[in-house]
């Protein structure tokens with residue numbers, strides 16, 4: 657388990673992270689969301705033991721991270737510091753050896769991952785000859801070559817095309833199934849919504865939204881109704897508890913205060929012609945984010 661308790665980090669007079677607490681259990685994926693400069697990289701460096709917190713503590717399986725733990729941790733930090741003159745094989749052998757792995761194991765795993773990322777022919781290519789996306793895949797492979805128990809990924813998806821993003825997601829999910837703890841940062845809320853258990857939204861080092869995504873969604877009462885039919889906007893808007901009505905090319909989205917309002921909407925929709933769809937859904941994480949964090953973002 658990874659436990660971050662009341663962690664603070666000052667750079668001179670700037671507080672980059674302030675009173676941050678969270679924990680990650682084996683098999684959990686944790687998303688860290690924030691604008692540029694929110695403090696994400698600083699947190700990762702503290703988790704990896706590269707920076708000392710000004711206050712608070714970080715425990716990995718009950719102990720402060722030490723040099724021996726490196727063998728069980730995988731990380732991909734944002735500065736893409738690949739040794740560009742090396743070949744893919746040389747680079748991965750280098751990182752694998754740093755994690756205490758023997759050559760045979762590293763090559764066996766490397767071949768497996770290159771195959772999985774459709775990069776079998778790249779084994780002897782120099783890193784500097786690779787495209788940015790392929791360099792990123794190699795960096796990702798170096799971070800997982802030791803089958804880590806804790807995987808720290810700073811913006812793993814930035815610059816990846818949708819197909820490779822999906823590949824990364826599949827691999828991350830496989831590690832999750834094996835019980836790895838995964839923490840990653842992103843600027844994009846849809847990545848967090850699609851596969852994290854927990855999230856923290858950081859703003860200037862302060863958590864402004866935090867918790868289990870299922871709880872955050874449950875606590876947020878607002879719902880949306882998606883409907884198709886010959887309805888009238890004015891009639892929908894007149895129903896008590898309807899907050900907004902959005903017309904999309906193929907359907908209407910009726911935003912309601914809470915699920916209970918759907919009954920009144922349904923009673924009206926029943927009187928309309930050609931009704932083919934009436935789905936009540938929880939608000940999306942993106943809507944919750946805008947509602948709860950939007951104001952803070954605007955003040956930045």
Ligand SMILES: Nc1ncnc2c1ncn2[C@@H]1O[C@H](COP(=O)(O)OP(=O)(O)OP(=O)(O)O)[C@@H](O)[C@H]1O
Nearest residue numbers: 667670672690691692693694695696697698699734
């Ligand atoms: N070594 C340093 N010395 C002084 N200030 C720093 C240092 N590293 C980071 N900062 C400052 O700390 C704050 C948090 O930076 P950090 O790199 O952790 O943010 P981030 O969320 O990772 O940003 P980005 O999304 O742009 O990568 C910023 O205001 C940054 O300028």
